[in-house]
Amino acid sequence: xxxxxxxxxxxxxxxxxxRLKGNHDFLMILILPYFAALCSIILYVSKDTYYYNLIxxxxxLPDFLWRWLFFIDIGxxxxxxxxxxxxxxxxxxxxxxxxHFYEPFSLRVQKAVKRVVWIYCLLQFILYDxxxxxxxxxxxxxxxxxxxxYLYLEDRIYAVTHTINTAVILLCFLGLLAAFxxxxxxxxxxxxxxxxxxxxxxxxxxxxxxxxxxxxxxLKVSRIAGTYSYRSLQxxxxxFIYRALPYILVPAAAVITYCAYMLTxxxxxxxxxxxxxxxEISSSETTSKIFCHYIKNEILAIQSEVETLALNAEDGNxxxxxxxxxxxxxxxLYGRIDEIHRSTKTSELSLKQYSLQTLIxxxxxxxxxxxxxxxxxxxxxxxxxxxxxxxxxxxxxxxNIIKNSIDAMEDTPDDKKELAVTLGSSRQWIAIDIRDTGxxxxxxxxxxxxLPFYSSHPYSKHWGIGLTLTYKVIHAHExxxxxxxxxxxxxxxxxxLPNITPERV
Numbered sequence: 001x002x003x004x005x006x007x008x009x010x011x012x013x014x015x016x017x018x019r020l021k022g023n024h025d026f027l028m029i030l031i032l033p034y035f036a037a038l039c040s041i042i043l044y045v046s047k048d049t050y051y052y053n054l055i056x057x058x059x060x061l062p063d064f065l066w067r068w069l070f071f072i073d074i075g076x077x078x079x080x081x082x083x084x085x086x087x088x089x090x091x092x093x094x095x096x097x098x099x100h101f102y103e104p105f106s107l108r109v110q111k112a113v114k115r116v117v118w119i120y121c122l123l124q125f126i127l128y129d130x131x132x133x134x135x136x137x138x139x140x141x142x143x144x145x146x147x148x149x150y151l152y153l154e155d156r157i158y159a160v161t162h163t164i165n166t167a168v169i170l171l172c173f174l175g176l177l178a179a180f181x182x183x184x185x186x187x188x189x190x191x192x193x194x195x196x197x198x199x200x201x202x203x204x205x206x207x208x209x210x211x212x213x214x215x216x217x218x219l220k221v222s223r224i225a226g227t228y229s230y231r232s233l234q235x236x237x238x239x240f241i242y243r244a245l246p247y248i249l250v251p252a253a254a255v256i257t258y259c260a261y262m263l264t265x266x267x268x269x270x271x272x273x274x275x276x277x278x279x280e281i282s283s284s285e286t287t288s289k290i291f292c293h294y295i296k297n298e299i300l301a302i303q304s305e306v307e308t309l310a311l312n313a314e315d316g317n318x319x320x321x322x323x324x325x326x327x328x329x330x331x332x333l334y335g336r337i338d339e340i341h342r343s344t345k346t347s348e349l350s351l352k353q354y355s356l357q358t359l360i361x362x363x364x365x366x367x368x369x370x371x372x373x374x375x376x377x378x379x380x381x382x383x384x385x386x387x388x389x390x391x392x393x394x395x396x397x398x399x400n401i402i403k404n405s406i407d408a409m410e411d412t413p414d415d416k417k418e419l420a421v422t423l424g425s426s427r428q429w430i431a432i433d434i435r436d437t438g439x440x441x442x443x444x445x446x447x448x449x450x451l452p453f454y455s456s457h458p459y460s461k462h463w464g465i466g467l468t469l470t471y472k473v474i475h476a477h478e479x480x481x482x483x484x485x486x487x488x489x490x491x492x493x494x495x496x497l498p499n500i501t502p503e504r505v
Contacts, residue, residue: 030093034203037086037211041233044079046070048232076218076230077130084128084215088121090207091168094200098175101196102182103426117168124161128215134228137221154217166212169204176200182426302330351388351477356423356430356497357381359391363398364421370406377420385425387497389477397473401434401493404467408438408491418490425499432495441485449483 046069095117099110126132141150180193213233221228357380364371364378402419409417422433441449449467474481478498485491 030090030097030200030203033086033089033093034206034211037083037090037214038206040079040082040086041210041214043069043072043074044076044083045233047076047079048230080128080130080215080218080230081125084125087165087211087214088125090211091165092117092121094169094172097196097200098172098179101193102175102179104175104178120164124215127157128217130219133217133219134221137219138223141223158216161215162212166208169207169212173197173200173204302326350390350392352391353386354389354391354394356385356387356389356432359389359395360398360421360423360432363395363402366399367402367406371419373414374406374409374417374419377418379420379422381423381425385423385430387430387477387499389497390473393473394477397470397495398432398434400467400470401495405434405436405438405491405493408436408440410438412438428499430497430499432497433492434495435490435492437490440487440489440491441483442487446483446485 095114099114103110105113137150140153141147145153176193176197180190180197183190183193218231219228220231360378360380364376402421405419409419416437418435418437420433420435422431422435424431424433471481474495474497480496482494482496483491484494
């Protein structure tokens, strides 16, 4: 059992280090103090003669290992310090972990909370240190407190800190659970937060039942005899729990490993899908360039002929109105085709810090006429949300999404036409949700909407380029796009962009 537990622990670390670098650094670091705490507990019990003949029954250690632990040259005071430091490190890292994925407060408040946790844990480490215990006993007894009063004070202090420590772990779990509930509706992100919540719940269980008893006052001082000794860990009343420890830790380690594997698999599938779409986009660029170049030349030819027609016409006023209208449409069409043509070229984005509230309003203003019969719900936060974007390209991407939403509601009754645009942010991502009440997209078509030249509409009206360019623009900004749709109910498009918003106060 011991070897199996050690193997699973190594497997967890290997999986986290190799596959989940970046967003899961705190989780990987969190496992280390857990391992250190459990090892120091086993080491402390191994050196306790009271448990000498029971150590194998409690922890199922191999004979050579528990004998080596018993005779290893390390003092109990240092083992206690390792136990306390490991246990308190779990609290600190847990707070950092939950604030990394969930923001219930402003960054200023979060910094204050982290500072308080650091100070609180540092005070505990000092308070429960054997050297401090010894000095405090000699300072308080017998001048200020009796032995019974001193022991009662220790019990009260331990009860308070133990309750607070356990509460911190439970609050951190609730924070990760809230992060999962509020996570963007992307499969990868949902599973990411679910994985964190399940893994942390497993670790929290281990902490509450096996680690939370530390730190404690392990030093027992006798001033009359001028000596001190070390208390035994209270294992007797919970013997069945400690005997079950390997059987609990092995399934817990298996759960964490399985979650890590599933997240790695989902990440791989998402990467392969993105790679496949990117390859198809790249292969279509040459065709797009030729196509756009041909259309632009034809538009210029039409403009030239219309201008010639206007000069030779007898009824100047009537023809002028007609030709002006045609020329205006040609200019608009030429401008759009030119944008698409430029978008297919391999060029660097001109990124700058730009307000997404402004960008969304500017894009909606283009559709002022089309949106007259649609109930538009604009949900923008009051504080500015900034992103590093190319305003021209990003406006074109949003333009394509909104245009598709408007087209999807063409046959929807006017009283049911709704377009909701919502802007929100978390520590890592900015989310732009665009929801319509159109006819929706079938599951079969949903898998293909980003492919070049794919369209469920007649090609006379839709060329199947818009969402392909949108996909390319958003990924060029290191963002992500996901579409959820239900036939007859509508479609929601979620755009995620990296968050560079300055710290909130």
